[in-house]
Amino acid sequence: MKWKETIKGLKAYEPGKPIEAVKKEFGLTEITKLASNENPLGCSPKVAAFLRENDFNFALYPDGYAQTMRTAVANHVGISEKEVLFGNGSDEIISIISRSLLSPDTNTVMASPTFSQYKLNAVIEGAEVREIPLNEKREHDLDAMFDAIDEKTAVVWVCSPNNPTGGVTPNAAIERFLEKVPNDVLVVLDEAYIEYVTDPTYQDTLPLFKKHENVLLMRTFSKAYGLAAFRVGYAIGQQSLLSKLEPVRAPFNNTVISQAIIPIALEDQTYIEKCRQINDEGRKQYVAFCEKHQLDYYPSNTNFILFEIKADSNEVFQELMTRGYIVRSGAALGVPNYLRVTIGTAEQNAGLLAQLEEILASKGVLV
Missing domain, CATH: 3.40.640.10 (Type I PLP-dependent aspartate aminotransferase-like (Major domain))
Known part of the structure; x- marks a missing residue:
């Protein structure tokens, strides 16, 4: 095959792991996907x-x-x-x-x-x-x-x-x-x-x-x-x-x-306004978590937040998956030791942060 030289060695885009694949791999029945910046509330x-x-x-x-x-x-x-x-x-x-x-x-x-x-x-x-x-x-x-x-x-x-x-x-x-x-x-x-x-x-x-x-x-x-x-x-x-x-x-x-x-x-712009307000409240949950534990974070105007975990982001990413949460490792984004997390519902955010707190405490990185 006469492949273009420019594509040799290229790696395909790696999206967040699909929910069904994570369920099967770790024997889980419920998964919360907060990796691809999708709207957790769905469409109008x-x-x-x-x-x-x-x-x-x-x-x-x-x-x-x-x-x-x-x-x-x-x-x-x-x-x-x-x-x-x-x-x-x-x-x-x-x-x-x-x-x-x-x-x-x-x-x-x-x-x-x-x-x-x-x-x-x-x-x-x-x-x-x-x-x-x-x-x-x-x-x-x-x-x-x-x-x-x-x-x-x-x-x-x-x-x-x-x-x-x-x-x-x-x-x-x-x-x-x-x-x-x-x-x-x-x-x-x-x-x-x-x-x-x-x-x-x-x-x-x-x-x-x-x-x-x-x-x-x-x-x-x-x-x-x-x-x-x-x-x-x-x-x-x-x-x-x-x-x-x-x-x-x-x-x-x-x-x-x-x-x-x-x-x-x-x-349905009323629905978009609702999504914006719920997202803003969810973002505050992550900011409060970061400030509580003195973790660096990037101020966000999106439905995701990039923040420091003071640990190997790939390891923490894998550990969160075993607990039913799919996020994005900062290592895959050029920002090692950080996670990028899609802002979910208040319940989803609280659940993820509770699990993350346990993981980071076990690694001795929380203050």
């Missing part, structure tokens, strides 16, 4: 009711233009229907961008740590990857990222709130950055967790794409909307930009069911 009851009450013709291809879903998203966001691009999750949009712009003759700039799929797709396309450590405030170091841009830079990724650290990059810093970036460099603002932001200083980034033709916003229905299984992500940008990306998109990349339920989900 209106979506569930819609699915129970409607049938679909599975013999037909979905609408390649996704008209119903397109209109709903455009109206919700307040943009033109020509200013949105749909993906099979945000992952596909990242792939579309990378396939369209990256090559062995280009480079791409991103923070470190940040979402792993930016780097993976760049490596597949043979592009040089320039990773810039977060600054002392644990935010994207946009000054250093700008300094890394040269005539071969094609894409800059700004993940805000950032995965896996959870922090937002201040709007003023982003605006200053965009004023300096050359127009032929695409800046992607990945906002997968935007619905969870509670920072009072945060401002909507929507005006940025109107002002800058080289700005693309990415959002998703996999997180707060509780629709990860349906794989719908979307990008917002000027029509001239999206027209270059559209030919790279697969023609039927969103299913019939996905296109039908997104308008229903968007109608």
